[in-house]
Amino acid sequence: MSDDVASLSATQMDALREIGNVGAGNSATALSQIINKRIDMNVPRVSIVPLGDVPDLVGGPDVMVVGVFLRVYGKAPSNILFLLPKESAFYLVDMLMGKKRGDTQKLDFLDESALMEIGNILSGAYLNALFNFTNISLLPSIPALAMDMAGAILSVVLIQLGQMGDHALVIETEFKTDDEGIKGHFFLVPDPGSLETILSAVGVG
Amino acid sequence: MPELVKVGMADLKVGKAPATLISYGLGSCIGISLYDPQLKVGGLLHIMLPDSTQSRANENRAKFADTGIPDMLDQVLKLGASRGRLVAKIAGGAQMFAFANATDIMRVGQRNAAAAKEVLSGLGIPVVGEDTGGNYGRTVSIDLSTGVYVVKTIDKGEKEI
Numbered sequence: 001m002s003d004d005v006a007s008l009s010a011t012q013m014d015a016l017r018e019i020g021n022v023g024a025g026n027s028a029t030a031l032s033q034i035i036n037k038r039i040d041m042n043v044p045r046v047s048i049v050p051l052g053d054v055p056d057l058v059g060g061p062d063v064m065v066v067g068v069f070l071r072v073y074g075k076a077p078s079n080i081l082f083l084l085p086k087e088s089a090f091y092l093v094d095m096l097m098g099k100k101r102g103d104t105q106k107l108d109f110l111d112e113s114a115l116m117e118i119g120n121i122l123s124g125a126y127l128n129a130l131f132n133f134t135n136i137s138l139l140p141s142i143p144a145l146a147m148d149m150a151g152a153i154l155s156v157v158l159i160q161l162g163q164m165g166d167h168a169l170v171i172e173t174e175f176k177t178d179d180e181g182i183k184g185h186f187f188l189v190p191d192p193g194s195l196e197t198i199l200s201a202v203g204v205g
Numbered sequence: 206m207p208e209l210v211k212v213g214m215a216d217l218k219v220g221k222a223p224a225t226l227i228s229y230g231l232g233s234c235i236g237i238s239l240y241d242p243q244l245k246v247g248g249l250l251h252i253m254l255p256d257s258t259q260s261r262a263n264e265n266r267a268k269f270a271d272t273g274i275p276d277m278l279d280q281v282l283k284l285g286a287s288r289g290r291l292v293a294k295i296a297g298g299a300q301m302f303a304f305a306n307a308t309d310i311m312r313v314g315q316r317n318a319a320a321a322k323e324v325l326s327g328l329g330i331p332v333v334g335e336d337t338g339g340n341y342g343r344t345v346s347i348d349l350s351t352g353v354y355v356v357k358t359i360d361k362g363e364k365e366i
Binding site: 162 | 213214215216229230231232233234253254259260261262264265268299301302303313340341342343344359
């Protein structure tokens with residue numbers, strides 16, 4: 001088996017789940033403060049899935065989503081992808097721009113910029129928590145945004161992993177506002193070599 | 206209702222009329238079809254990367270242009286296709302996110318398209334339709350009754366190549 005991710009122990013999976021928990025908890029708080037709404041999040045899913053199955057985690061490869069992508073630099077290079085179904089992204093823009101729910105029907109330059117900033121803030125919060133937990137300092141790139149089919153957007157991350165293996169390790173959290181108006185998926189996808197660094201930092205390497 | 210056969214990421218399917226082969230949500234990946242118009246058999250391959258020799262994990266041959274295309278050729282020949290009649294069409298190879306300092310991996314779409322054409326030309330199979338590049342996703346399908354290759358997008362409509 002050439003995949004290093006396919007052979008993780010239960011303890012290691014737990015450690016990763018805890019990292020996801022702390023990181024996403026911090027992100028959810030940040031988002032909640034920005035939009036002034038309660039955010040519920042589920043227990044992070046840590047999954048090792050065949051690359052081709054990753055789009056199914058968000059509803060299938062042809063579902064229309066808005067994706068904010070950030071490359072993460074540092075000792076454990078990774079990718080962050082924040083995916084929102086189209087309707088959720090539009091509602092989030094309504095809130096950020098002080099519009100009525102349903103006003104946003106397509107994204108203009110300013111809307112995109114606002115969503116990228118959200119991706120930026122969530123990633124910053126996530127990585128800060130990760131730093132407190134692991135002492136690994138990680139810096140996000142400037143964000144990039146695309147609105148398209150989930151499979152096409154995820155392929156950016158999956159192709160990078162595809163060079164090293166046939167499975168992806170994803171730490172994924174689902175966010176929901178309490179009115180269910182916004183649902184989002186936050187993915188942290190460590191590069192294959194980064195996994196070892198993260199696991200040793202929390203003592204389960 | 207003709208059969209609709211799904212082709213996943215890094216996956217390859219072959220078949221004959223009246224089946225339609227379809228692959229959803231391609232970004233930088235490429236959907237490569239082979240088709241024998243007389244016998245109405247063909248295949249669809251969804252590659253992710255150009256070159257298996259540059260990769261540490263190359264067991265899945267359908268992931269790469271250089272190994273996936275010859276495998277698809279073998280399989281359609283086994284279905285009775287004539288090598289001299291085969292034609293190829295390709296679509297995909299987008300760059301989904303624009304970064305000022307795009308690294309090589311960001312531009313993998315372009316490299317995928319170039320590799321696909323090079324491998325096909327090396328095998329002597331003409332590329333009769335192409336829709337590659339851009340910054341948007343594509344869902345591609347080939348109807349094996351007609352050889353029509355449909356490319357669907359979200360903002361740029363639908364076209365046949």
